[in-house]
Amino acid sequence: MSLRHAILGLLARSPSTGYELTRKFDRSLRTSWHASHSQIYPELAKLERAGLVEVVSRGARRSKTYGITDSGREELRHWLVEAEPDRSQRNESGVRLFLTPLLDPADRHATYERDLSHVEVELDGLEELRAQVNASEMPEPFAPQIELGIRINTVIRDWLREQLDNGG
Secondary structure (H helix, E strand, C coil): CCHHHHHHHHHHHCCECHHHHHHHHHHHCCCCCCCCHHHHHHHHHHHHHCCCEEEEEECHHHCEEEEECHHHHHHHHHHHHHCCCCCCCCCHHHHHHHHHHHCCHHHHHHHHHHHHHHHHHHHHHHHHHHHHHHHCCCCCCCHHHHHHHHHHHHHHHHHHHHHHHCCC
16 A cells, blocks of 8 residues: 555545644554554655645644645546555564464464454454444544454454464
């Protein structure tokens, strides 16, 4: 996934500061992509130089609110509709789970327990987010993606539980 396009997509939804974008990554894209302040701010500068975003307002302590430009919307549309996606994935957790059969049973069990604990926390967070979205009077266009995150994490949780139940 392209950080550039993820930022454009979030800005297409609403103008934001770099700080707000970091929060949106944590809230909206957390199951697909993580981005930190140190990644977002340089990318915003590149996008601005490329004419894909612009500063739409300035706030306290030199904060800048960015909005997507027409060129940015065209770039985002091109990436979403016309560009062939990179379907390769880097998922460290997936590689670790793939390699767990190499561990002795106690270490494998500990690994599954650790990952199960993490997935359960993620699920709780996503379900809380879903409840907030459902309680909001404002429509949330990314609600289906929250559901996708819940479903993916539910499958992983159930698989980990099966492994533990089968002596993993």
